[in-house]
Amino acid sequence: MCGIIGYVGGRNAVPVLLDGLQRLEYRGYDSAGLAVAGKEGIGVCRVTGRVAALREKTRDGTAMPGRTGIGHTRWATHGPPMLANAHPHRSGDGRFAVVHNGIIENYQELRQELTAAGCRFESETDTEVVAHLLGLAYRGDLPRAVREVTARLRGSYALGILCADEPGKLLAVRQASPLILGIGAGENFLASDPAAVAAFTREVIFLEDGEMAELTADSVRVFNRAGQPVAKKTDTVSWDIRAAEKGGCAHFMLKEILEQPLALKAALSPRLRDGEIMLDGLDLELSGIDRILITACGSAYYAGCAGRYAIEGLCRIPARVELASELRYGDPLIDGRTLLIVLSQSGETADTIAAVEVCHRRGAKVLAIVNVVGSTIARMADHVLYTWAGPEVAVATTKGYTTQLAVLYLFALYAGRSRGTIGEGAYRDYLAALEALPGQLEQALGMNPGIGRIVKEYARAESVFYIGRNTDYAAALEGALKLKEVSYIHAEAYAAGELKHGTIALIREGQPVVALCGGPAAEKTRGNILEVKARGARVLAVTEAEDEKTIQLADEVLLLPETLPLFRPAVQAVPLQLFAYHAARERGCDIDKPRNLAKSVTVE
Ligand code: M6R
DSSP states (O other): OOEEEEEEESSOHHHHHHHHHHHHGGGOOSEEEEEEEETTEEEEEEEESOHHHHHHHTGGGTTSOOSEEEEEEEOOSSSOSSGGGSSOEEOTTSOEEEEEEEEETTHHHHHHHHHHTTOOOOSSOSTHHHHHHHHHHOSSOHHHHHHHHHTTOOEEEEEEEEETTSTTOEEEEEESSOOEEEEOSSEEEEESSGGGGTTTOOEEEEOOTTOEEEEOSSOEEEEOTTSOBOOOOOEEOOOOGGGGSOTTOSOHHHHHHHTHHHHHHHHHGGGEETTEEOOTTOOOOGGGOOEEEEEEOHHHHHHHHHHHHHHHHHHOOOEEEEEHHHHTTSOOOOOTTEEEEEEESSSOOHHHHHHHHHHHHTTOEEEEEESSTTOHHHHHSSEEEEOOOOOOOSSSOSHHHHHHHHHHHHHHHHHHHHHTOSOHHHHHHHHHHHHHHHHHHHHHHTTHHHHHHHGGGTTTOSEEEEEESTHHHHHHHHHHHHHHHHHOOEEEEEEGGGGGGTGGGGOOTTOEEEEEOOSTTHHHHHHHHHHHHHTTOEEEEEEETTOHHHHHHOSEEEEEOOOOGGGHHHHHHHHHHHHHHHHHHHTTOOTTSOTTOOSSOOOO
């Protein structure tokens, strides 16, 4: 979850590192630091807090000349977010500086051993053991020393390594943590993510587990664990760097909410041609599949919860959704007739990767629905459908989530069509509903100013309940998560019919309840609205324009354009995201970088 970057070339390294770190800040932001190889050895600068402070401390790089360097932005795992724990970490003699993303699981044993050998530790991190081990292993051959050291590490790591004795060189090594190389002219880069180097080059190499790269200004050499050279292919990243900038919005989150109609268009339009669905040459044989398991974490999991209804409803294959963090330690009933659908915006979530490994080993076919091209999950899967949402920077996912829904809907309809479980008329209706979704999200965005006003009544609440049934319940789960993560208001989503089994005890005068009400079960949800109102709740209903009965019952209403019930979560997402966004703004929260979170959860 930390972000790492490295540069070797003809420019002053620090401005390049700062630019990359700024773009990587979504991965963690509790401290930042960099190291540069200069005439006097390795210089290090670290700060607690954000990259902006590092920029100030290095005076935009003018205070730290040098053409080879590494940088880091941290999301604390081992040791609190304080200066001593900020990366880079150095070996005792100062000859090595190391930045690290991941977790060294056996660091305590190594630390004991190194302490006994006379090493003095300055931090509580797992990373520092790597710097000390390198200091002891190095005898003039850097790749060899790195191989020797990594052979002793257990866990996950993407490492950027700088050695004072070889100042024009960087070493990069990867095990279960993302790492790419950026290939420039007379300069080269390493980074956690292509976005970090996209301002300088679009040519990237994705390292695989166990691979190590040696970078100079003019050369990039990649080796396997045994030290043998590996021929790697270079990919061209097509993302427009401007898409990762705020473009006039106060926050990335708002910008990304507003981008959803376009993002959905990008996910859907190229795949809807002449009244048929074309899934990027997907050659999945559905006749061999008798169950579907969907797995993911966080919002992607909630997209799976909503998508399950579409899959079961349209292609009539039993489908179940399981949290990746649970699935990885379970004993799932999976075989060659199981299709695992894995959802991930980043494609780098550690628990999700582990769940895919477990299911793969048991013979499941894996279809990944992923946003980041070339990410680990995209490369592990047997089949990939990209969501084409473009870079998502805000920690709270918005367009990442709705494009996952769009692709799940596409897949469900495609599978229903090819299995013959959906009639021609219904197929045409669903297709039309799918094509209408981007426009409907646009319409829903029209509620933005109104939600900004309504939210004032709710922003001081200590907790908010979200209720709904079926797909409305799935949408409620995501709505509650959005509110929690950006506004820090406690929020719970409940299947509306479950309230009376216990949770209704918490409803008292003035308790805000967001009720998602629509579809065949709307009458029943209205019953639940009455129940909570009878106990003093203040109800904000999210429903469709024609739903007069619900409009009469609620204290406030958000009216959405009408779509088919299976697709409603995509439209409902918009007001729920805006509600969370405005509540967070009202409360003065750090919207794009909520406390304790990081965009890409690459640790377990
Ligand atoms: O990159 P992924 O989609 O795999 O990420 C999964 C979750 O970590 C992510 O959705 C998280 O819950 C977001 N912060 C929610 O906004």
